[in-house]
Structures are given as structure tokens and as C-alpha cells.
Amino acid sequence: MRLYLALAILLANAEAAGPDEAIVAARAFRDANGPEIIADFAALLRIPNVAEDPDGLRRNAAHIAAIFEARGFIMRALEIEGAAPLVVGERKVAGATRTIALYAHYDGQPVAAADWTTPPFEPALYSRSKSDGGERIAFPREGASVDADWRLYARSASDDKAPMIALAAALDALDRAGIAPTSNILLVFDGEEEAGSDHLPQYLRDHRALFEDVDLWLFCDGPKHQSGAPQLVFGVRGVTGLEITVYGPNRGLHSGHYGNWAPGPGWRLARLLATMKDDDGRVLIKDFYKSATPLTKADRKAVAAMPAIDGDLRWIFGLAETEMENAPLAERILLPALNLHGLKSAEVGAAAANVIPPTATASLGLRLVPGNDPDEMLDLVEAHIRRQGYFIVREDPDAKTRAAHPLIAKIARASGYPAVRSSIDDRAFAPLIAALRAAAGDRLVLAPMLGGSLPLYMFREASNAPIVILPIANFDNNQHAADENIRIGDLFDGVDAYAAALTMK
């Protein structure tokens, strides 16, 4: 009887509560429960989540489903044979007239474990960033205070398990304070984002009914603005890539006996790559910049209003100059990019041998903007390679092919997807912008584009609802690289942001 009465009071309060109250509740909750939030996070980060380990991905999916089942969600693991499960969850809110869908992904980038100072799947807490001289510290005991500058190191600490833990804490904070969300909530947790989300379109098609009532898509991924300010981002670059292998002799040859007779594949690759991008960073491939959709007036205005950060970033990243004579990052990411992710030919360092290697390989990534078709952009790169005199193959060449063509390039094209950009002045975004300003004030940055890629195009195809990205990770999180980390203060600010978003008017 007493319990029912208490619940009735809470529900009565709940109707009156909005972002301001939610943010107070979130701050109180994470002040009181910091060590538990960090411990829960570490438990999730211990489960390996790389594409080559499907069992690890499934264990992540099960762990995450349990987290949200405990918070009142009906969770399901959708399945396609050969794919990582798409984990979805629903929580209906009495009286809610709107459904918001929150997307995050539980898979992580591949790890080159040798490059990590602590193992990628053994979460390690540091007093501050390792690169700022942080020292390893023990995980805090219950009731201990937590420092905002602490860093938790592990693969996916920021990209992209942090939103899941912050969201779980926000839900706990609201539930304990008796504040109800103002929207029905649909969770969508992808297990293949870093591998290109190949099965997501089919998941969305196969379960169309799940998504048709969504009123707003909130994408929980990516880093905050480099100024440290929270941001809402209204678009993402698309992505594709290719791997180029060029050939020397069909076996490794002694570099003394055959050196300056047998052509070296590394020289060929270097000369080929040198034709693709100039010293300033301008891509030299014909028509590479041609198909990009021009920016709107609102986009240009938003870019102009973004905080100036380039000088600081150059210092932080140890760069005397950046591309195109220090052109601003906010402008550069509005253009398609050609990135060289990796180079390999035989060995360097102590393992190098006196050999003319048989092959040299470059792994190239493209980032795309609205207007760029992924396949057409790869066609442009291939046409450029052909213009340099290369015969293009899809498999290693046989003896006849080798004898016929001095320059042979094997090209393996990656799957990819296009960019998406929403209109910043779409009225559907207004309640969310207001809620996040309640948490962050005028610091909130409205950015037309994220430099990184998310498969937003799939949701645009599956649903008419507007799409926006709410990142919570510190920008210096080493996303996609060794020593990925989250700053604890940013994780906790994320709790506030989600609490505000879940209670927007």
C-alpha cells in the first residue's frame, strides 16, 4: 500500500519533470555512483569485440541485452545467418507521443595489440591521459570519489561502448529520481559498424515494423568537438576504400644479385601513390571533387560559428602544418578525403631482409560527402591507376599476365556507403537542441558534418524521421588506434546529456 502511494507520487512528479530536473538527477546519481558506473563499464570492455571474433561479438550482444533488460527494456537479438546480431530494445513510456531511436555499435576496430601500452581488452584506469604523463591507478572502491580527468583505456572505451554505459546510468538516474522519459525509447545496437554494417539494410528491411514509428533518430557515436564542447552533428561523411597491390618479381629476389635489374614493387607503389595527392594534400585524381553537393547557407553559417581549434589541434597532434596551408578542419571535412591507412612490402627494422620483395600493398580509405557515390568514387581511383599505365587485375596475376604487362595492380574494392546531411534548421531538432542547451549552455556546437562515417543512409532509406548525432567521447580518445580511451568526465557529462535528451519537451 505504501509502495503504491510512493509510485503514484513519483509518477505525478514525473509528469512535471523536464530536462532541468533530469540533469540535476543525473549529476546526483553519477556523483554518488561513479565507481559502480566505471566497474560496469570495465566489465563490458573486457569482452573482445573485433570482427574476426564472432563469439566475442555474441558475448557482447548478450551482455548488453542484460544491461538494458535490467532497466525495463524488452530486448531482442535479431539474427541473420553469418552476421553479428542486431540488438534491439523497446521501452514504452505511459503517455508518450513520440518515439526516439538511439543507435550505437558494440563492435570495435581491429587491434594491433603490440602497439598498445596496456592490452586492448584489459581495461586500465589512469590518473590522466597516458600521453600527458598519466599513471595507472586502481579502480575506485564503492563510495570513493571519481576524478573527471581519469582515463579508462580499452578498445571501444569511446567507440562505441561509452554511449551504452552512459545511457544505462542516465536511465538509472531518472528511475531513482522518479522522472519518466518523455519519449518511447527504441535501442538499436549494431555489431558490424566498423566492418561496414553490411547486414544492417537487411535487418532494417526484415524488421520494418519496428522502426516505422520512430520520430527522431539519435546516433550515439563519434567524439565531441575538439574544443571539448558538446555538439550535435547533422551529417556524416560516407566511406569506402580499396587495397592496391603492385608486383615485382614473382618471388623474393636477393637484392645484391638482382638489385638494379629487377624492378622493386615498393618503388612502383611509391611512384603510383605520389601521383594521387600533392604536397599540400590536394587529391590529384581527376573529378575527385566534382560530384560533391554544395553547402547550404545554414551549413556555411554553422561552420563559421564553430570554435577555432586548429592551432591547438596542431600542437596536440605534433603537426607543424596541416593540409592545404592550414585550412580549417571544419571546412576540410566538408570535402571528400583520400587516406592512406597502411603500407606494407616485406619487412622493415630488425626483420628486414636484403630482398627485392614480390609485392607492395597500400590500404586506402575514402571519406565521402553528399553527392559522392561510393562506387563511382572508386571508379575514379581505378581510372587514375589505369592512366598511370597499370593493368588492373582482381586476383594475383598468372605467368602469362605477368609476361604481358610491365605494370600490374591488383585492386580489392571495399564495400562502402554514402554520406548523409540533415538540414540544421529542421524543426524536429528544436526540442533536442533546447534540452542539450539545458545541460551544456551556449557551449553546444551545432556542426553540419562529422568527419567520420556512420551508416545513416540506411536509416534514411528505412524511415522518414530526421537524424542527428549526439557524441559524448572526448575528442582525444585515440579512436580506431592503439590506446583508445574515454575521459571519465566526458563519460559522466554524457550521462547528463542522455538524461536531458530522454526528457526533452
Added chain:
Amino acid sequence: MRLYLALAILLANAEAAGPDEAIVAARAFRDANGPEIIADFAALLRIPNVAEDPDGLRRNAAHIAAIFEARGFIMRALEIEGAAPLVVGERKVAGATRTIALYAHYDGQPVAAADWTTPPFEPALYSRSKSDGGERIAFPREGASVDADWRLYARSASDDKAPMIALAAALDALDRAGIAPTSNILLVFDGEEEAGSDHLPQYLRDHRALFEDVDLWLFCDGPKHQSGAPQLVFGVRGVTGLEITVYGPNRGLHSGHYGNWAPGPGWRLARLLATMKDDDGRVLIKDFYKSATPLTKADRKAVAAMPAIDGDLRWIFGLAETEMENAPLAERILLPALNLHGLKSAEVGAAAANVIPPTATASLGLRLVPGNDPDEMLDLVEAHIRRQGYFIVREDPDAKTRAAHPLIAKIARASGYPAVRSSIDDRAFAPLIAALRAAAGDRLVLAPMLGGSLPLYMFREASNAPIVILPIANFDNNQHAADENIRIGDLFDGVDAYAAALTMK
């Protein structure tokens, strides 16, 4: 009593015996004992011999000393602290008025075990070359016949343990036939050749008396001529090298968020390397070809007389064209070479991540000809890199250095040594040429230079005796690369060649 009589008869025979009889004895011996020679060789090849494994090198040294102690040599392992032992052995021959020194090395090139189809230190016998469809076969039992086209695969099967086993068999053949060598024999087995023979000059200085009576240095290393013919080689290229690391951001950056803003180190390295060598294979570094000593008339005549092999080699190695518009290999190796041994930046293939890597590294090797000073040649390369706008460092740059210089190259210079070329018409070579012609007839090739490198300069400094190289390995032995091998027929022809050389008039 009977034994003494037999020995007296043998010694009487021995005085009359020369290369012709020795070759008959060698052929009879290896026809009868092929399986045992192969088994002895496999036992030696099972002992790992890479520079990073000093214990393995010592086990090789001990094993080799035992082989020659069993054949009447007084063996010693000379020592310098921190160095692999120099294994030396002496066998005096009654009445001999000449001492020949035979050099070989027991260390091998580093192995990238993942590239081998059978493990580098588990010798594997094949019916013929793996690349010609050879199949793995069991080692033959005693008394079984042996096929000349068999291949034995292992690190150092050709470079450079083969000469040791062929020499041991030649000694057995002579001893069993009662044929005495015509020269005193000094064995010199280096354990650091593939690492640059850094301690060899000191060994030669510290033990000068050992070497002062040498009348002829016979270097047992390298491959036979590519025509398959045996050869004597009167010079070697020198060698040096350097490793160049260029820099991007001081940590891996997400290629979406920072792609076409942060400069990629792979692009920089590609553009730098592209300035060093043109499409035809011409080195573009200023003065790279300037210091080379011109060829003598005898050298030019010998080059002109060498068998034509380039077309066959291009087909075998899968090359439609070779450098400088198919200029002959025999001419190309008379020039200094700039080889690209390895390239590395982050990862390619399945391990590639969407990252702008912090560094890109190239491992470069130089091959030198008479007149080239190793240090001066590296100076030319460094000056070229400076002319491309690079600031050169010896350690990874700190933040201040990074902020001051857009283009930074770390250069690690390898130790090296100069080329050596003897005069083909030196009269000291005449008895050896005659002995080898007894085994090989007119097929014997006289080559001014080996493309590969041996530390002959050290012996030229330590001794006035003429120097010549007698290689026995098949040219397609994958020396320095994965799947190194020896063709059994070539190993056995080497037994004949050593038997002839040991009995030259």
C-alpha cells in the same frame, strides 16, 4: 702393419693425383653416399642461425667444428665478447707449399616464418622446386639413389651452409680414395655475415698470424651463374643501407575525423621515395653514379663473353620488363644499386584500421661498386632527403622539433663495407681455373663481379693474397627470402668442384 702399408700406397698415389682423379673420386663418393650427405646437411640446417638468436649461432659453430674435426682439422672457435664466434680450422698437408683459405658463413638472413610454405628450420625435401610443382618427399634411406632435381628447403640451405657440407663430402671422397689435397687448408667460418660481419676485422687483426701464410682466398658463397653454369667470380659489390621513418600526427588519428586535414606519413614517404628512382630504374640522387671506378678492358671482355640469360630470367621471375629498358643483368650489377627492401605504415589487409598512422618507414639497401665509399654514399642519400625539405633526426622527434618542422625524417644508417674487384688475369688464379675446367669444362663462367656482397675488403686489408669466389648454389635458391633451397644436383656438383680445387696443381 697392414694399415701402414695401405697408407703408404695411398700417399704414393696421392702424390700423383690431381683434379682429374679427384673429380672421379668425388663423383663415386657422392653417388654411393647421397642419402648420408643429405641427412648430414639436414642435421646442420635444423639449427636456427639468425642474428637475434646468439645461442642458435653458437650451436651452429659447435656442430660445424665437430664436422671438420672428424675430417682431420684442428678446429678453434675464436671469440670476441658480444660477437658470434669465428670458427677456424687447419689441416696441414705433408709436402704442400701453398695454403688456401676457404671462407663461408654459418649465419643466415632473418626469417619471416609466416611466408614460408615449410618452416625455415625444419628441412624439407621436395621432388623438384616447389614453384615448378615439386611435391614433398621423404628423406632417402641409405643406399637409395638420389635425384639431381630434388630440392632441400631450409634457411641457409644455399646461403651459406651448402659449401660446408659439400666441402666435408669432398674431403671424405679424397680421404677414402687416398688422394691428398695439394694445399694446406685453412677454414674460416663467419657467424655474422648477414649482419654485416662487424667483428670480422677485429678477428683478422687479433689473429693475424693465422692468416699471413694464406696464398689464395677462396670464398664459398653466392649462387652459380643464372645460366646454371658454374662460375668463378673476381669481385663483389659492397653494401650499406639506411632506414627512413617519416612522421604524421604523434598518435594514430581517426581517418574520418581528421582525413584530409592531418598529413598522412604514407603519402609523404611515397612522395619522397618517388624522387629517388625513376620509372626506368635510374637512381635520381645527385652523384650516385659518380664515384664508381671504370671497368678494365679484361672486365669488359669477360662481361661480353658471359652467357645471355636475361630473357629466360625475366620469364622465370615473372617480369615483363627489367630496369633501364632490359639492360643486361651482367652490366647492371657493375653499377651501384638502391633497393627498397621493405615498407611499413600501420597495417594492410584484414588488420588495416581507418587511421592516419603516426609513421611510415622504408628500409633501403645500397649495393656498392669499386670506388663507392659506404658512408659517402649514405651522405648522398641524406643530402637528397634534405633537398626535399626534410629535417633529419636520429631519434623520434619531440614536440618542439615537431612544431618547428613540417617534414621530419628519422634516418638510421646501417654499417656497411666497400666493394672489392680482383683482376681476372692475375696469374695466381690460373691453377684454380684449370682445376675447375677439369670438372666443368668450357661451361665455367669467369665473372668480374657478383651482384651480392661479401666482406672481401677485410681480407684485402689483412692479407695480400688474391681473392676469388667459387659459388655452388643453384641461382634460383630464394636466397635471403622465404623458401630458400638448394638443388641437390648443384650441391653434388659442388662436391666435385671442391675436390678439384683442393687438388689443383
